[in-house]
Amino acid sequence: xxxxxxxxxxxxxxxxxxxxxxxxxxxxxxxRTVTLPDTVARVLPAGPPAAVAIYTLAPEKMIGWVKPxxxxxxxxxxxxxxxxxxxxxxxxxEADLDAAAVKALKPxxxxxxxxxxxxxxxxxxKIQSETGIPxxxxxxxxxxxxxxxxxxxxxxxxxxxxxLLTLQTTSMLxxxxxxxxxxxxxxxxxxxxxxxxxxxxxxxGIDPAILDALGAVGFQGEHAASGHGNVTPGQVADFNPDIxxxxxxxxxxxxxxxxxxxxxxxxAAGRVFAAPQLPWAWLxxxxxxxxxxxxxxxxxxxxPQEPKRDLAADVRGFYRNYYRLALTDAQLxxxxxx
Numbered sequence: 144x145x146x147x148x149x150x151x152x153x154x155x156x157x158x159x160x161x162x163x164x165x166x167x168x169x170x171x172x173x174x175r176t177v178t179l180p181d182t183v184a185r186v187l188p189a190g191p192p193a194a195v196a197i198y199t200l201a202p203e204k205m206i207g208w209v210k211p212x213x214x215x216x217x218x219x220x221x222x223x224x225x226x227x228x229x230x231x232x233x234x235x236x237e238a239d240l241d242a243a244a245v246k247a248l249k250p251x252x253x254x255x256x257x258x259x260x261x262x263x264x265x266x267x268x269k270i271q272s273e274t275g276i277p278x279x280x281x282x283x284x285x286x287x288x289x290x291x292x293x294x295x296x297x298x299x300x301x302x303x304x305x306x307l308l309t310l311q312t313t314s315m316l317x318x319x320x321x322x323x324x325x326x327x328x329x330x331x332x333x334x335x336x337x338x339x340x341x342x343x344x345x346x347x348g349i350d351p352a353i354l355d356a357l358g359a360v361g362f363q364g365e366h367a368a369s370g371h372g373n374v375t376p377g378q379v380a381d382f383n384p385d386i387x388x389x390x391x392x393x394x395x396x397x398x399x400x401x402x403x404x405x406x407x408x409x410x411a412a413g414r415v416f417a418a419p420q421l422p423w424a425w426l427x428x429x430x431x432x433x434x435x436x437x438x439x440x441x442x443x444x445x446x447p448q449e450p451k452r453d454l455a456a457d458v459r460g461f462y463r464n465y466y467r468l469a470l471t472d473a474q475l476x477x478x479x480x481x
């Protein structure tokens with residue numbers, strides 16, 4: 144009986160050795176089934192949100208940034224990764240990669256993070272078909288941020304670091320939701336901007352997904368389309384925001400010092416803040432993982448009830464864990480000023 148058992152085990156072992164292992168398959172957020180390569184060492188981000196997400200988790204596998212980093216950005220990115228080359232971009236109006244260029248980069252995997260719109264499915268299918276390179280599309284919604292990290296951990300083999308960021312993101316979102324639910328009423332925000340504010344500095348306003356996640360209300364006025372210059376202090380005073388957030392420090396200082404704006408209670412109380420922008424805008428440009436610290440910051444300003452948070456410590460922790468950077472006091476001041 145023992146001899147038969149041993150022979151059977153040998154036969155099973157030989158059979159398993161002769162049969163090739165099946166390639167791993169991954170179902171992306173669009174429901175597309177993608178066959179993954181055995182090794183993922185070179186990853187091409189399709190657009191800015193994907194680049195930010197991959198950088199936070201496995202930057203050593205990222206082929207390059209989708210566009211050049213500005214000098215101010217580099218200061219807030221881990222030194223090792225400031226000099227990554229520019230690989231180009233597949234998505235959006237600024238797309239500059241085609242199938243031939245993608246093949247020349249020789250990625251093992253292409254990852255897109257963002258909205259789940261039909262055009263992104265069509266693009267993924269087209270590039271994958273023309274290059275033979277697997278292309279996955281992942282939901283970039285704020286509420287799905289923890290799930291995004293779980294998916295990226297699987298795709299990139301990020302192990303313990305991926306598990307840590309998944310747990311930390313879950314905890315952050317849960318705490319923000321609890322803070323929102325404990326508020327007496329929804330927070331109210333006026334976002335001040337100028338028609339000549341560069342888009343990279345927040346001219347598009349606060350990402351609506353951030354306000355939705357906070358249960359907050361944004362001022363709805365002409366500024367949403369054509370700039371802060373079309374809004375009067377009286378209109379904002381009638382709206383009575385809890386805080387005023389400006390797209391630049393210059394605009395924040397102008398509002399804080401202009402006597403006409405003292406008619407707005409939040410301004411009179413000194414609750415005027417400039418939206419931090421580095422290395423990526425906290426309030427939504429690009430609409431990626433960078434919005435998490437924007438959520439933390441805005442929720443602490445809108446809902447300052449107990450339990451109070453040490454916002455500076457939270458920001459230091461986020462930059463250390465997500466951006467691989469130990470903020471100096473000067474850098475922290477630069478983010479928060481004015």
